[in-house]
Amino acid sequence: MSWFGFLRSRTSGRKIASETATIPLFPVNGLLFPEGRLALKISEPRYLDMAARCLKDETPFGVCLIASGKESGEPATPHTVGTLAHIEAADVPQLGSMTLKVRGGRRFRIVSQTLEQDGLMTGHIELLAEKAIHDIPAGLKDLIPLLKKIVADLGPEKMPEPHDFSDPNWVGYRLTEILPVQLLAKQKLLELDDPVSRLEILHTYLAQREVIR
Numbered sequence: 001m002s003w004f005g006f007l008r009s010r011t012s013g014r015k016i017a018s019e020t021a022t023i024p025l026f027p028v029n030g031l032l033f034p035e036g037r038l039a040l041k042i043s044e045p046r047y048l049d050m051a052a053r054c055l056k057d058e059t060p061f062g063v064c065l066i067a068s069g070k071e072s073g074e075p076a077t078p079h080t081v082g083t084l085a086h087i088e089a090a091d092v093p094q095l096g097s098m099t100l101k102v103r104g105g106r107r108f109r110i111v112s113q114t115l116e117q118d119g120l121m122t123g124h125i126e127l128l129a130e131k132a133i134h135d136i137p138a139g140l141k142d143l144i145p146l147l148k149k150i151v152a153d154l155g156p157e158k159m160p161e162p163h164d165f166s167d168p169n170w171v172g173y174r175l176t177e178i179l180p181v182q183l184l185a186k187q188k189l190l191e192l193d194d195p196v197s198r199l200e201i202l203h204t205y206l207a208q209r210e211v212i213r
Contacts, residue, residue, distance in 0.1 A: 027078040168195035
C-alpha cells in the first residue's frame, strides 16, 4: 500500500468539541500545526486588513491548506481542517507588505464559510479536542531519540521551547512538520484525532525507510 493510501485508511473516529467561533481564514500552500511556528508574507489588502485587526484585537485567524485555487487572486478553497494562528511577531518591511510569525493553537473544522465584500473568507468553525494521552506506548518510543536529535539540529528558532517529548500530540505534530512528504499527506495527519494512530503511521513510514529500527 502507498504511503498516502495507508495514511488515508487510518483517518477515522473524529471527535468535535462543542466550542464554536467565527474567524477569518487564510488558505495557504503550507500547514500550521498546534504549537508549531509558521512565517507568512502578506501583500494583499484583504489579508493586510485581517492581520491589522487580529493584532489590534489580539485574536487568531485560521490557517488552512489550499484544496483548490491559489494563494493570491480569486479566493481559494481550503481544506476543512486547519489550525488557529496566533500572531507572535509582525513587521512591515515596506509599504503594502507585512511579514508575520505565528504560533499554532487549536485545530478546527470549518462548518460553513462566507466570502466578505473585500474578498476575505470567514469561517464558522468548531474547535477540535485533543485526545489526552499522557505517555507514548513502548513500541513507539524509538521515535523520541530521533526527534530529540532533529530538534537539537534545527535549534531554538525553528523548534522553540517548551519541548515535551513525553506528549504523543507534541511528538506527532513535530515529526509531521519535518517529514519530506506531500502536503496532502501532512493534512491527513493533522486531521487525525488519535495521537497514537498518528505516531503509529509515522513509525511505520520511518521504519520502512530504515530511519528507525
